[in-house]
Amino acid sequence: MNIPATPRLQQAMIGYERELKEINKVIEGPKTAAPPHIAIIAEPLKGRTTIVDEISRVHGDRVYRITLDRVMTATSMPDLSPGRDRIILIDNCEFLATRKIGGFDLLNHFLKTQVGSKNLFITTWNSFAWQYLDQVMNLGKNYPVQITLPRMDTPVIKEVILSRYGQGEIQCVDEGRTERSHWYSIVHHETTLPFIGKEVTVPWITLNFSVMRSRLPGENRVQVSLEDVIFEKINRIADGNPGIALDLFQDSLEDHTISPRMIRENDCSLSLDINESFLLSLILSMNCLQSSEISAMVGRDVDIDRIIYRLLHAGIITEEEAHYRISPSYLTCVAEYLKRNRRVW
Amino acid sequence: MADSLLPDIAGDLQLTAIDLNLVLYIVGIIVIAYLLVYVLSHILVLISERVGHHRTSIAMIIPLLKILIYAFAIYYIVAAILQPSFSQMIAFAGLFGAAVGIGLKDIFLEIVGGLVIILEKPYQIGDMVTLGNSYGEVKDIGLRSTKLRTPADELVSVPNDTIFNQPVNSGNAGDIPMMILIDLFIHAESDASLAAQILREALVTSKYVIVSQKYPYTVLIENFPFYTRVRAKGYVYDLRLEFEFKSEVTRRTLAEFRRLGIESPVCFPFPEGIAN
Structure with a gap:
């Protein structure tokens, strides 16, 4: 079964049109003495950088873009005064603070610079780091516009993934052992809370009648799309995160062929001690960290080499150019585990 | 109603002949009840340890389950020996209660204490409490006593009737996070604002801390004649880590104090002063 192609036009933006529209509205709004600085908040791999790329593309020369790729220090901090009437776009702002004594000085300095600037700041934040910094130092009060990237539902995830491939490039196979689709799907509706006006995402169940019918006796001929079964499974594992879904899809492909059975699901029964949990919470909040950066936050009394070895061996983290990050296939498990045990809030 | 019940209560109780079968039956019921309590308690403890911050809610089912199982066991034993009618059973329960109340007043009071606690x-199970003169984590609430695991890893049984005549201090009131107080003392001439900032940062960067609107933190400075007290109040995410949290924050703060030249006081307060 060949998967039909999706037009490549605007492929990266699928699913975040509403957020982009909101950002553009702020950018094109009236100039004020106190620009409404924007914080774009999302979990790792959810597409912050994709949005930043699109803002850069649309607003061209007005944008002064800085991408932070490691923990910042006073000496490595880039210049934040590019001139007047600019949009200062800073990706990965979680690197401005570290979880140690004296680790908030640079962020405080940055926020002071931002408050005193007439330029509009658009910043992106890892949602776990944002949550921590918001609780500890009221970070949210510095950003009148906060945009949290929502979970994506299966049809959007499917569109995002397939837009990267040509027509007939990917083939779905049943192998005679097709897993059955669920009779329900979880979708996420955005709704505004009364009185406080805050937008929240509410999970909602929709019934898949075709699947339900197929399970009735004498209704065996009702066909459930194999594609839908595959993408439902991918999105269930990815929990609406397009980055994880894409990674899982690519990992499951063999010779441009995919079947439900080829989509591997990790065992999420993690058992971590306090130091392992803390180290993982740091990596999760910062996207990626070097050994020396972890050591500075965890402290000298913890043997981080042994912890890193164990986490690498278990496949929970990966190493790339001396940077450690949570393996995409474990991202949902780790976040869920750390939330359940209140290591991240 | 009372008139109609009287002849029934006054009717003869059919005492079953006590033979080996009856003894085995009674022993069987006791063993089954004990095994049920043991197995179900262990299963619930295992589940409670896996559910993260809902630990105490699950653990609190255990004492209720114990009472139910033992109550059923007693009912079946009495029914097997005396074969009473429903009215006789109620009358028996009343008489049994009165007899227990008079003869075994203390034990009865402890059992009533257990029911009140439940x-x-x-x-709750999992709370850090001060009961009488003992402090520790509540490991079990039995019919007669409450078992506490002290910080010295001793298991202390405190009679349940302690709640009637002594105050009970619960550090977390059924929640897993618990508020911790950390006092540090510096020389009166040292920079107290800097010390407070260091303590604040040591607190919020601790690997044991939880901070949210529900679990806020604060740092306070108070001046005394010969020293300044810097006090931090914050929540540890799991009450079992109370002492590790205190120790970690104190150790890192003191190291930073030394690095930045914040001196210790010449005169230290008495331990009583620390507790205030």
């Missing part, structure tokens, strides 16, 4: 929940 229904009113002044503390």
Whole structure:
């Protein structure tokens, strides 16, 4: 079964049109003495950088873009005064603070610079780091516009993934052992809370009648799309995160062929001690960290080499150019585990 | 109603002949009840340890389950020996209660204490409490006593009737996070604002801390004649890590104090002063 192609036009933006529209509205709004600085908040791999790329593309020369790729220090901090009437776009702002004594000085300095600037700041934040910094130092009060990237539902995830491939490039196979689709799907509706006006995402169940019918006796001929079964499974594992879904899809492909059975699901029964949990919470909040950066936050009394070895061996983290990050296939498990045990809030 | 019940209560109780079968039956019921309590308690403890911050809610089912199982066991034993009617059973329960109340007043009071603890929940399994003169984590609430695991890893049984005549201090009131107080003392001439900032940062960067609107933190400075007290109040995410949290924050703060030249006081307060 060949998967039909999706037009490549605007492929990266699928699913975040509403957020982009909101950002553009702020950018094109009236100039004020106190620009409404924007914080774009999302979990790792959810597409912050994709949005930043699109803002850069649309607003061209007005944008002064800085991408932070490691923990910042006073000496490595880039210049934040590019001139007047600019949009200062800073990706990965979680690197401005570290979880140690004296680790908030640079962020405080940055926020002071931002408050005193007439330029509009658009910043992106890892949602776990944002949550921590918001609780500890009221970070949210510095950003009148906060945009949290929502979970994506299966049809959007499917569109995002397939837009990267040509027509007939990917083939779905049943192998005679097709897993059955669920009779329900979880979708996420955005709704505004009364009185406080805050937008929240509410999970909602929709019934898949075709699947339900197929399970009735004498209704065996009702066909459930194999594609839908595959993408439902991918999105269930990815929990609406397009980055994880894409990674899982690519990992499951063999010779441009995919079947439900080829989509591997990790065992999420993690058992971590306090130091392992803390180290993982740091990596999760910062996207990626070097050994020396972890050591500075965890402290000298913890043997981080042994912890890193164990986490690498278990496949929970990966190493790339001396940077450690949570393996995409474990991202949902780790976040869920750390939330359940209140290591991240 | 009372008139109609009287002949029934006054009717003869059919005492079953006590033979080996009856003894085995009674022993069987006791063993089954004990095994049920043991197995179900262990299963619930295992589940409670896996569910993260809902630990105490699950653990509190255990004492209720114990009472139910033992009540059923007693009912079946009495029914097997005396074969009473429903009215006789109620009358028997009343008489049994009165006899227990008179003859075994203390034990009865402890059992009533156990019921009050389960229904009113002044503390729950998993709480850090001060009961009488003992402080520790509540490991079990039995019919007669409450078992505490002290910081020295001793298991202390405190009679349940302690709640009637002594105050009960619960550090977390059924929740897993618990507020911790950390006092540090510096020389009166040292920079107290800097010390407070260091303590604040040591607190919020601790690997044991939880901070949210529900679990806020604060740092306070108070001046005394010969020293300045810097006090931090914050929540540890799991009450079992109370002492590790205190120790970690104190150690890192003191190291930073030394690095930045914040001196210790010449005169130290008495331990009583620390507790205030």
